[in-house]
Amino acid sequence: xxxPDKVINRLTLYHFILDDLREDExxxxxxxxxxxxxxxxxxxxxxxxxxxxxxxxxxxYNAKTLKKAIEEKLAFKQTKxxxxxxxxxxxxxxAKYSNFKDYGLNxxxxxxxxxxxxxxxxxxxxxxxxxxxxxxxxxxxxxxxVLTVPRESAKSVANYLAGSGIKYIWNFTxxxxxxxxxxxxxxxxxxxxxxxxxxxxxxxxxNNDN
Amino acid sequence: xxxPDKVINRLTLYHFILDDLREDExxxxxxxxxxxxxxxxxxxxxxxxxxxxxxxxxxxYNAKTLKKAIEEKLAFKQTKxxxxxxxxxxxxxxAKYSNFKDYGLNxxxxxxxxxxxxxxxxxxxxxxxxxxxxxxxxxxxxxxxVLTVPRESAKSVANYLAGSGIKYIWNFTxxxxxxxxxxxxxxxxxxxxxxxxxxxxxxxxxNNDN
Numbered sequence: 001x002x003x004p005d006k007v008i009n010r011l012t013l014y015h016f017i018l019d020d021l022r023e024d025e026x027x028x029x030x031x032x033x034x035x036x037x038x039x040x041x042x043x044x045x046x047x048x049x050x051x052x053x054x055x056x057x058x059x060x061y062n063a064k065t066l067k068k069a070i071e072e073k074l075a076f077k078q079t080k081x082x083x084x085x086x087x088x089x090x091x092x093x094x095a096k097y098s099n100f101k102d103y104g105l106n107x108x109x110x111x112x113x114x115x116x117x118x119x120x121x122x123x124x125x126x127x128x129x130x131x132x133x134x135x136x137x138x139x140x141x142x143x144x145x146v147l148t149v150p151r152e153s154a155k156s157v158a159n160y161l162a163g164s165g166i167k168y169i170w171n172f173t174x175x176x177x178x179x180x181x182x183x184x185x186x187x188x189x190x191x192x193x194x195x196x197x198x199x200x201x202x203x204x205x206x207n208n209d210n
Numbered sequence: 211x212x213x214p215d216k217v218i219n220r221l222t223l224y225h226f227i228l229d230d231l232r233e234d235e236x237x238x239x240x241x242x243x244x245x246x247x248x249x250x251x252x253x254x255x256x257x258x259x260x261x262x263x264x265x266x267x268x269x270x271y272n273a274k275t276l277k278k279a280i281e282e283k284l285a286f287k288q289t290k291x292x293x294x295x296x297x298x299x300x301x302x303x304x305a306k307y308s309n310f311k312d313y314g315l316n317x318x319x320x321x322x323x324x325x326x327x328x329x330x331x332x333x334x335x336x337x338x339x340x341x342x343x344x345x346x347x348x349x350x351x352x353x354x355x356v357l358t359v360p361r362e363s364a365k366s367v368a369n370y371l372a373g374s375g376i377k378y379i380w381n382f383t384x385x386x387x388x389x390x391x392x393x394x395x396x397x398x399x400x401x402x403x404x405x406x407x408x409x410x411x412x413x414x415x416x417n418n419d420n
Contacts, residue, residue, distance in 0.1 A: 008409055009402035017386045036386050038395075074405050093303035099361065099384045103401045144408070151309065170407060174309045176227045176246050185248075186407040188400070191313045192222035195284050196215040197380060197396040198354070 003073070007047050011070050012103075013037055014044070018067040027060035076104045082144040082170075083137070085157060087112040087120075087127045090172055091148035096123045108142055130157070134164035143167040151175045158185075213283070217257050221280050222313075223247055224254070228277040237270035286314045292354040292380075293347070295367060297322040297330075297337045300382055301358035306333040318352055340367070344374035353377040361385045368395075 003011075014033055021028065030044040037044075048061070051069040071077065084091045087110045094100075095107050110122060111130040118129050128136065137143065145166045149157050154175035161169060162183045169185045171177060177185050213221075224243055231238065240254040247254075258271070261279040281287065294301045297320045304310075305317050320332060321340040328339045338346065347353065355376045359367050364385035371379060372393045379395045381387060387395050 003409065005406040008406045009399055012399055012402035012405055013386060013397060016384050020385060036388055037397075074409060080408055089303040089306045093299040096299045097400075099401065100404075103405065105401075105404055168407065170404065174226050175230060176223060178246055184407075186403060187223060187247075188403055189219055189222055190307075190398070191309065191315075192219035193396060193398055194310075194315055194380065195222055195313065196218045197378065197394070198290055199213065199218055199284055 003050050007050055008074065010037070010039075010043070010047050011050070011074060014047070015067060015070045015074075018063050018070070021063050026063055028063050028066070029060040032060070074103075076102065079104050079106045080144060081106050081108040081140065081142045082146055083108060083133065083142055083166075084110045084125070084146045084148060085112075085130065085133070085161065086110075086147065086149035087114070087117045087122060088148060088150070091146070092122050094146060094148065094172075095125050107146075108140060109136060130160075133161060133166065137165035144170065146170045146172065147177075148172045213260050217260055218284065220247070220249075220253075220257050221260070221284060224257070225277060225280045225284075228273050228280070231273050236273055238273050238276070239270040242270070284313075286312065289314050289316045290354060291316050291318040291350065291352045292356050293318060293343065293352055293376075294320045294335070294356045294358060295322075295340065295343070295371065296320075296357065296359035297324070297327045297332060298358060298360070301356070302332050304356060304358065304382075305335050317356075318350060319346060340370075343371060343376070347375035354380065356380045356382065357387075358382045 017033055017036055018028065030048065031041045034041040034044045048066070051073050053065065053069045082105060084095055084107055091110060095110055100107065107125050110125050110127045111133055112118060112127050113130045117127045120127050143166055145161050145168070147154065147158065147169050151173050154171070154173040155177060158169055158177040158179050162179045167183060169177065169179065169183060170188060171185050172188045174191060176187070179185060227243055227246055228238065240258065241251045244251040244254045258276070261283050263275065263279050292315060294305055294317055301320060305320055310317065317335050320335050320337045321343055322328060322337050323340045327337045330337050353376055355371050355378070357364060357368065357379050361383050364383040365387060368379055368387040368389050372389045377393060379387065379389065379393060380398060381395050382398045384401060386397070389395060
């Protein structure tokens with residue numbers, strides 16, 4: 001069964017909650033989860049039906065069972081190897097992000113065109129010359145790239161990746177890529193998140209321009 | 211008129227596209243935008259109706275007019291000052307993220323509890339002792355915090371922020387915060403994005419466990 005994107009997103013958040021319970025908190029109610037995330041209880045119950053074994057809701061859900069069911073459904077144990085393209089500030093921060101591994105995301109190597117970075121190691125991940133993507137993608141069977149290059153080079157780098165065996169680009173730049181058919185792009189739109197957060201609410205605007 | 215979150219998100223992406231056009235590309239069609247983002251043309255047209263002056267669709271939309279209309283609607287010019295809480299890898303990368311300023315997000319200061327970081331400057335932003343949040347939040351009128359502390363300390367830090375005048379927490383940790391009513395939290399769920407991206411598709415799973 002295909003799970004809608006929004007449900008995947010929320011199941012991940014439920015997992016964060018379950019992961020954070022104390023040893024003695026054996027059960028959790030859908031209403032508690034809903035309250036922590038400020039969403040509807042009915043939404044939580046509906047989402048949990050996507051799991052094969054969501055546990056029983058009478059006492060609340062068994063936390064361990066529920067946690068494991070999410071892990072299985074979203075395949076946390078199936079490691080997906082990725083390349084980080086761009087060993088700058090954001091790329092390096094993502095390479096050092098320790099939580100990824102728990103969810104099946106494994107940064108295998110990094111790539112850059114800066115000779116000062118090539119050959120260095122960031123959190124145990126070697127930085128290769130970007131010209132090596134094709135070769136290493138094939139040899140290591142990696143087809144997911146995390147794109148963190150400067151905006152100006154995003155398009156040309158994405159096209160280069162598309163020709164180098166990369167099939168999935170997780171795009172952290174503020175550039176919309178124009179890649180050949182068959183390449184899937186996911187835009188990680190941080191700017192959009194911030195604007196959603198601050199526009200639909202009474203965030204005080206500290207307008208320095210006035 | 212309140213704009214739905216998803217529309218805000220897409221309008222931001224349309225702006226990225228418009229920002230990237232060459233000087234001689236005066237017009238753009240909704241179908242071109244739709245194609246670049248792999249979404250429906252009708253969706254783009256509907257979204258653009260939220261703008262006060264979306265421009266005329268006959269020749270395609272006038273790119274400059276459309277770009278300006280998005281900027282006005284989403285208030286890019288109204289600077290929103292934020293504090294980054296946690297001067298680690300991710301916090302530092304966000305402090306150095308040059309694109310934020312164009313969209314009205316201004317990092318005013320950073321905070322940490324590490325004496326080796328306090329007093330240093332990251333991309334021109336001073337790192338203060340985290341105990342100073344309350345004082346500086348009040349003095350500078352800042353009520354938005356970007357939370358990038360380690361997961362273990364996320365809850366206690368969030369509660370401290372809630373008691374220090376912070377009203378909005380943009381949460382980059384994998385911890386679901388349990389804050390008092392009146393505090394708005396936006397969970398930046400990178401793990402969820404990745405799982406959406408890789409679960410609903412035939413991403414080759416490089417299962418190292420087999």
